Amino acid sequence: xxxxxxxxxxxxxxxxxxxxxxxxxxxxxxxxxxxxxxxxxxxxxxxxxxxxxxxxxxxxxxxxxxxxxxxxxxxxxxxxxxxxxxxxxxxxxxxxxxxxxxxxxxxxxxxxxxxxxxxxxxxxxxxxxxxxxxxxxxxxxxxxxxxxxxxxxxxxxxxxxxxxxxxxxxxxxxxxxxxxxxxxxxxxxxxxxxxxxxxxxxxxxxxxxxxxxxxxxxxxxxxxxxxxxxxxxxxxxxxxxxxxxxxxxxxxxxxxxxxxxxxxxxxxxxxxxxxxxxxxxxxxxxxxxxxxxxxxxxxxxxxxxxxxxxxxxxxxxxxxxxxxxxxxxxxxxxxxxxxxxxxxxxxxxxxxxxxxxxxxxxxxxxxxxxxxxxxxxxxxxxxxxxxxxxxxxxxxxxxxxxxxxxxxxxxxxxxxxxxxxxxxxxxxxxxxxxxxxxxxxxxxxxxxxxxxxxxxxxxxxxxxxxxxxxxxxxxxxxxxxxxxxxxxxxxxxxxxxxxxxxxxxxxxxxxxxxxxxxxxxxxxxxxxxxxxxxxxxxxxxxxxxxxxxxxxxxxxxxxxxxxxxxxxxxxxxxxxxxxxxxxxxxxxxxxxxxxxxxxxxxxxxxxxxxxxxxxxxxxxxxxxxxxx
Numbered sequence: 001x002x003x004x005x006x007x008x009x010x011x012x013x014x015x016x017x018x019x020x021x022x023x024x025x026x027x028x029x030x031x032x033x034x035x036x037x038x039x040x041x042x043x044x045x046x047x048x049x050x051x052x053x054x055x056x057x058x059x060x061x062x063x064x065x066x067x068x069x070x071x072x073x074x075x076x077x078x079x080x081x082x083x084x085x086x087x088x089x090x091x092x093x094x095x096x097x098x099x100x101x102x103x104x105x106x107x108x109x110x111x112x113x114x115x116x117x118x119x120x121x122x123x124x125x126x127x128x129x130x131x132x133x134x135x136x137x138x139x140x141x142x143x144x145x146x147x148x149x150x151x152x153x154x155x156x157x158x159x160x161x162x163x164x165x166x167x168x169x170x171x172x173x174x175x176x177x178x179x180x181x182x183x184x185x186x187x188x189x190x191x192x193x194x195x196x197x198x199x200x201x202x203x204x205x206x207x208x209x210x211x212x213x214x215x216x217x218x219x220x221x222x223x224x225x226x227x228x229x230x231x232x233x234x235x236x237x238x239x240x241x242x243x244x245x246x247x248x249x250x251x252x253x254x255x256x257x258x259x260x261x262x263x264x265x266x267x268x269x270x271x272x273x274x275x276x277x278x279x280x281x282x283x284x285x286x287x288x289x290x291x292x293x294x295x296x297x298x299x300x301x302x303x304x305x306x307x308x309x310x311x312x313x314x315x316x317x318x319x320x321x322x323x324x325x326x327x328x329x330x331x332x333x334x335x336x337x338x339x340x341x342x343x344x345x346x347x348x349x350x351x352x353x354x355x356x357x358x359x360x361x362x363x364x365x366x367x368x369x370x371x372x373x374x375x376x377x378x379x380x381x382x383x384x385x386x387x388x389x390x391x392x393x394x395x396x397x398x399x400x401x402x403x404x405x406x407x408x409x410x411x412x413x414x415x416x417x418x419x420x421x422x423x424x425x426x427x428x429x430x431x432x433x434x435x436x437x438x439x440x441x442x443x444x445x446x447x448x449x450x451x452x453x454x455x456x457x458x459x460x461x462x463x464x465x466x467x468x469x470x471x472x473x474x475x476x477x478x479x480x481x482x483x484x485x486x487x488x489x490x491x492x493x494x495x496x497x498x499x500x501x502x503x504x505x506x507x508x509x510x511x512x513x514x515x516x517x518x519x520x521x522x523x524x525x526x527x528x529x530x531x532x533x534x535x536x537x538x539x540x541x542x543x544x545x546x547x548x549x550x551x552x553x554x555x556x557x558x559x560x561x562x563x564x565x566x567x568x569x570x571x572x573x574x575x576x577x578x579x580x581x582x583x584x585x586x587x588x589x590x591x592x593x594x595x596x597x598x599x600x601x602x603x604x605x606x607x608x609x610x611x612x613x614x615x616x617x618x619x620x621x622x623x624x625x626x627x628x
Contacts, residue, residue, distance in 0.1 A: 010077030027322035033358035110135035315349035396425035397616030418598035
């Protein structure tokens with residue numbers, strides 16, 4: 001069985017009026033989104049209901065109850081984990097706790113919390129752990145309670161400490177819970193191979209028989225303990241490995257560590273990232289070893305201390321464990337994973353269908369049928385969604401562009417307009433001339449509540465002006481285009497406009513040409529082109545002065561025809577005499593050096609760029625909620 005739905009009402013950021021109703025898949029479920037979106041609350045909710053296999057027992061307190069905008073705290077909360085696809089054995093074993101819903105057995109595990117004010121002014125939290133959809137069934141206890149316990153990997157864990165020997169170490173509890181260790185906790189029968197307990201007791205006896213150990217032991221007893229003992233109550237001590245205690249104490253002497261690096265004879269301390277991988281491997285081993293427990297894994301920010309390539313490897317391993325087991329491995333169970341992350345690398349390494357986007361405490365599953373992505377779009381994104389593009393899952397707004405030039409230039413333009421993309425949490429997604437719609441559809445819903453993340457699609461109109469006829473040759477220019485076809489072309493670029501997605505199309509040809517058509521912005525572009533082409537030995541001021549003089553001559557020769565002058569400025573870029581990226585870098589630097597106020601700079605810019613930036617930096621009014 002697996003958790004098919006997580007329902008959360010009145011808990012932390014999820015109000016009673018707009019509860020979270022999150023559908024989960026049997027395999028991998030990855031929660032992405034910006035900070036303070038509700039991701040941690042989603043991880044903590046099932047921890048409170050199901051409890052975990054470690055020592056991290058959690059208890060509700062008054063701070064876990066939802067507080068509205070007026071500061072009123074709710075006094076009731078309900079967290080429900082609904083389990084579906086119970087096996088026949090599970091149905092029979094937990095029949096008393098199951099609900100029969102239209103012939104389908106389901107198990108609802110609930111936590112109901114009540115906040116009561118104490119006479120002294122403080123608060124008391126009352127909790128009930130029960131089955132039933134409304135927490136009105138039998139208490140969760142006994143075999144069921146143990147069966148439902150989850151494995152939880154906390155963020156920023158101290159993996160080295162967890163795997164070190166010591167009293168109640170996490171490693172000792174992992175080893176003690178592995179079925180393979182059960183037979184090792186007893187002495188072997190006569191003639192049988194020695195068990196782990198036999199081996200350790202033999203080593204302990206050998207240590208006790210060592211002459212140096214015996215001398216130390218004698219010194220402690222005769223020099224100190226004898227003098228500290230009461231008559232009839234003598235104190236004595238034994239120096240040894242401690243294998244004569246319980247098997248749990250024996251396991252507490254184990255530690256799990258990474259071997260020495262290749263070519264190194266001696267083991268040395270390894271980095272936090274590698275130790276984290278080792279710790280997660282140990283927990284996964286425990287999870288898959290227990291057929292008598294639900295294989296449910298909660299992971300919070302596994303990217304901690306891992307560099308990008310190891311994040312990708314970890315995601316591949318996790319996806320493998322979360323996939324249905326192959327027919328040749330019937331003993332392996334599919335692990336259900338609920339994971340939160342801030343890592344674009346982890347998000348890019350997973351199928352989009354497994355992602356759930358959290359925005360303002362509201363969950364938006366990105367599975368097929370929930371977004372406006374077509375079936376083929378998911379395959380496309382599986383191949384082309386990389387870490388730079390996966391930034392869109394964590395942004396407060398997104399600008400989708402067709403090339404590197406826009407990617408480099410837009411942040412500088414936004415800063416000068418007083419709308420810094422960094423300050424507003426805006427991501428630029430460079431798709432390289434293809435697939436603008438495939439990325440914007442991720443944030444568009446087929447039905448239900450819209451995703452409150454504005455998206456601007458920046459298109460090049462890509463119709464040269466008549467003044468560029470000699471430059472483009474047989475290519476059709478503005479007047480040669482059929483009016484109907486031109487309208488259809490522009491309509492196609494705007495065909496995806498809906499919800500928070502809107503297309504912004506250049507007035508003429510391309511980004512650079514439209515900048516060249518702006519009388520007060522054109523000088524900066526021309527300077528950038530000349531700077532990108534100039535020798536590094538030539539003084540910068542001299543290059544700029546020559547560019548300004550050349551532009552002044554063109555304007556004097558061509559009067560008020562801005563298109564003719566714009567073509568002359570744009571020609572080196574069109575003919576690839578210079579890299580568009582190098583020009584964009586120089587132009588961004590020149591823009592940053594301007595002393596213009598936002599209103600003055602706005603008058604210089606192509607209007608469509610200003611409108612696109614303002615579209616994504618305006619924050620929409622958001623209703624409270626947390627539903628799916």
